[in-house]
Amino acid sequence: MKMMKQMVAAAALALLAGCNGYALVKPEQEVKIADAFSFKTTQEWNRLKQGDSDFWTLDGIGLQLMSVKAGIKDGEKIADHEKAAVYKNGMTTLELLEMIKTDLVATDQHNIEILDSRPIKSGGYDGFIAEYRFENKDGLEYKSLVRGIVHDDKLSLMRYSGLTDYYYNRGRSDVEQMMVSMQPL
Amino acid sequence: MWMKMKRLIAAGTALSVLSACVASTQPQQNALPTDGGQVSMPALDQLEPVEVNSTPELDVNYRPKVTTDEGGWWMKMDRYEESLQTHASLVRDEDLNAYVRGVLCRLAKDYCKDIRVYVVRKPGFNASMAPNGLMEVRTGLLLRVENEAQLATVLGHELAHYYKLHSIKNWRTQRNTLDAMAFLTLGTGIIGLGATIIALGGLSSYSRSNEAEADAVGLVLMDQAGYDPAEAAMLWGKVKREYAASKDADMRNSFFASHPEAQQREKTLDNHARWLKRNGPEREIAQAPLRQRLAPYLQSFLEDELAQGDFGALEVVLHDMEEAGRAPVLVAYFKGELYRKRGDEGDLEKARDSYLAAEEYAKERDVDAPSGLYRALGLISLKEGEQERARMNFEQYLQLAPDAHDAAFIRQMLEQIS
Numbered sequence: 015m016k017m018m019k020q021m022v023a024a025a026a027l028a029l030l031a032g033c034n035g036y037a038l039v040k041p042e043q044e045v046k047i048a049d050a051f052s053f054k055t056t057q058e059w060n061r062l063k064q065g066d067s068d069f070w071t072l073d074g075i076g077l078q079l080m081s082v083k084a085g086i087k088d089g090e091k092i093a094d095h096e097k098a099a100v101y102k103n104g105m106t107t108l109e110l111l112e113m114i115k116t117d118l119v120a121t122d123q124h125n126i127e128i129l130d131s132r133p134i135k136s137g138g139y140d141g142f143i144a145e146y147r148f149e150n151k152d153g154l155e156y157k158s159l160v161r162g163i164v165h166d167d168k169l170s171l172m173r174y175s176g177l178t179d180y181y182y183n184r185g186r187s188d189v190e191q192m193m194v195s196m197q198p199l
Numbered sequence: 200m201w202m203k204m205k206r207l208i209a210a211g212t213a214l215s216v217l218s219a220c221v222a223s224t225q226p227q228q229n230a231l232p233t234d235g236g237q238v239s240m241p242a243l244d245q246l247e248p249v250e251v252n253s254t255p256e257l258d259v260n261y262r263p264k265v266t267t268d269e270g271g272w273w274m275k276m277d278r279y280e281e282s283l284q285t286h287a288s289l290v291r292d293e294d295l296n297a298y299v300r301g302v303l304c305r306l307a308k309d310y311c312k313d314i315r316v317y318v319v320r321k322p323g324f325n326a327s328m329a330p331n332g333l334m335e336v337r338t339g340l341l342l343r344v345e346n347e348a349q350l351a352t353v354l355g356h357e358l359a360h361y362y363k364l365h366s367i368k369n370w371r372t373q374r375n376t377l378d379a380m381a382f383l384t385l386g387t388g389i390i391g392l393g394a395t396i397i398a399l400g401g402l403s404s405y406s407r408s409n410e411a412e413a414d415a416v417g418l419v420l421m422d423q424a425g426y427d428p429a430e431a432a433m434l435w436g437k438v439k440r441e442y443a444a445s446k447d448a449d450m451r452n453s454f455f456a457s458h459p460e461a462q463q464r465e466k467t468l469d470n471h472a473r474w475l476k477r478n479g480p481e482r483e484i485a486q487a488p489l490r491q492r493l494a495p496y497l498q499s500f501l502e503d504e505l506a507q508g509d510f511g512a513l514e515v516v517l518h519d520m521e522e523a524g525r526a527p528v529l530v531a532y533f534k535g536e537l538y539r540k541r542g543d544e545g546d547l548e549k550a551r552d553s554y555l556a557a558e559e560y561a562k563e564r565d566v567d568a569p570s571g572l573y574r575a576l577g578l579i580s581l582k583e584g585e586q587e588r589a590r591m592n593f594e595q596y597l598q599l600a601p602d603a604h605d606a607a608f609i610r611q612m613l614e615q616i617s
Contacts (some may be wrong), residue, residue: 097508102542106578108608112540119506124287124320128604133611142608149287 036060039070047084051163051170053196056188067094078176078185086169093117101169107133107142110162110169114144118158123148129157137198139165147178157182159189165198172196249474253419255362259309269330269367276331283317283333290318290338298492299336302347303354305424314361322503324438328357330366341493342500343437343516345523347485348421348430355417355424362416365409414464418471427482428472435465437519444511490525497526498569501533510541531557532569539575551579570599574609586616 039045039059046052047068059080062069070080083092091098092113097120099113111131118126131144141163149155158175174189176182263269283289290296296318304311314332322339334357344350360366418428476482493500504513514537520530535553538546554572561568577592593609593616600606 099508104582106581106608106612108574108578108605108612111605111608116506116508119503120508131604132607151287152282153285153287 036062047082047170051084051165051196051198053172053192056191059188065094072185073181077181078174080172080174080185080189082170082172084168084170086171088167092169092171093121095121097121103167105164107140107162107164110164111142111144114160114162114173115146118146118148122151123156124151125149134161134163136163136196137165139163139198143193157186159186159193161193161196163196163198170196170198249415249471251415251419251471253359253362253416253423255310256364257362259313261313268371272367272370273331276329276333279329280315280331280333283319283335286319288320290320292318292496295341295492295496298488299341299350299354302350303334303358305426306351306355306420307358310358310362314358320499320503322500322507324441326353326357328360328366330361330364332361334358334361338496338500339504342497342504343441343519344434344489345437345486345519345525346430347489348426348428348483349434350489351421351424351426352417352428352431352434355420356413357417358420359413359416360409363409363412365413369406369409411464411467414468415471418468418475422475422479422482425483427484428475429469429482430484431472432465432468435468437515439465440519441512441515444515446509446511494526497529501529505533505536505540508540510537513537527560528557528564528566528568531560532572535572535575539579547579547582551576554579567599570596570603573599574603574605577609577612581612581616590616 037060039055039061041055041057043055044052045055057072059070059072062071062075068082069075070082071078081093086092086101088101088103090101092101093099099117099120101110101113105113111128115126115128126146126148129145129147131142134141134143141161143159143161146158146160147155148158155178156175157178158173160171160173162169162171164170172189172193174185176185263273265271265274296316299318300311300316303314303316307314314334316334316336318336318338318341321337322342323337324340324343325335325337326340327335334354336354340353341350344353414431418431421428421431504516507513513533517530517534517537520526521534531553535550535557538550538553554576557572558568573592573596577589577596580586580589580592590613593613596603597606597609597613603609
């Protein structure tokens, strides 16, 4: 929720400053992220670009949020908050999985549970996909689907989180398809 | 809670009522020697006599009128308490709550029924007391206390804030000071800025006197309850070393620190404790009951600390637990986890040695080592190019935890090795 709040605040600031606002992304559109990877959308999404990060939502970022961060290099943070975990070259997919959990803890999420996780290959590169369940500090339950790929010593991450069950489920199958279509460039 | 205090003072907001807290026990890092700061203690015949008025300034069953400022704060705290009761981090384990409450009641006696203790699953050394009798105790605090007397140190300190109405007194002082500041800063530029700094310093100074009084009253409460007050200085020494090793820069702000200066505090606590004990019988430390009650929770508490990534602070905590002979298998395992995740030069070797020590301790005691130990040893072996050793450790892990959530990852790595 802290992460959500930070993102809400970031989005609000961007709008106030007259910077990038939301853009509508049409279905079946190929989206390239930082020349690192691409994927195809499935339905209309609202997209907000903020620095190196991309935030996507259907109903509002407090309800469901997909963040996309590409080309994370050795020693760089995997998210835009102060206590974000740091990616290191040579991390195994298992260590990447641990890192995502650490990052959830750092954003004050509680009772984190890994519902499912498995290693994947994408375009010949190693990666992982995992689904988490957690509660924010107010006891609201969220689920999160995360897909990461390491290519050329850089990590690309797609993370989708939403309030269970309605808001999470509303975007989940679309996100899963987008994740499957995720290809390193 | 020091951070909270700082923000609240800056904003002059009402929530400062919550901030009479122990973690405020965080010292100023830049003022501390890295060796933990040996403090020379006076001989028994040179002890300064201690006069402490530990009488509560409120009656049992006290509740202020709602028409007063104090009544208003109680209502706010009551609402906060309602929200806390559904908080995800609240530890609902009845045994653990009953144990902490038991120690509190031994200190508070008749006032026990006026205090509600909430154990909150959060890392870090912290506890807090609200004026309406709401006490929060973090699991990170429970991890750090070595015995019941040290737990009583913190609970007694918090209780003293309640007895002495520190929160509301502090709030009134802040309100009056901020009113004065508003007057002084009217159209005065630099003079106004200077006045503001002086005024905020005054607030902080007032809070230091609260903390000193809470220390002194807390020791008397411990003593009266039969706990050894000497454990207070021991605990403070531990916390001081931990914060000196922490990466958290917020702890380094010395001007606004809300507690007495670190070394002076240790010296004062020791002096007071020896004065209280000068003629009296032996007091209790009660190490065994605390260790027994906390043993089932240590692994989850340590996981929470590890997830914070404050490796310097955790290293001190684990070192102290090791020195005290506490949970050797877990301590060695988490030292391994700390070094593996920190990944500084030489850390992989340290991690491997710690994991192997954990395995050895487990064999000696005929208990199970955490299954994650073999996964971690496999990962280290893989990084060191020792594929055969990695394979053996991963297979051992899968044997112990075939349904682990990461079993597919381990199997993939085994395939890659073969």
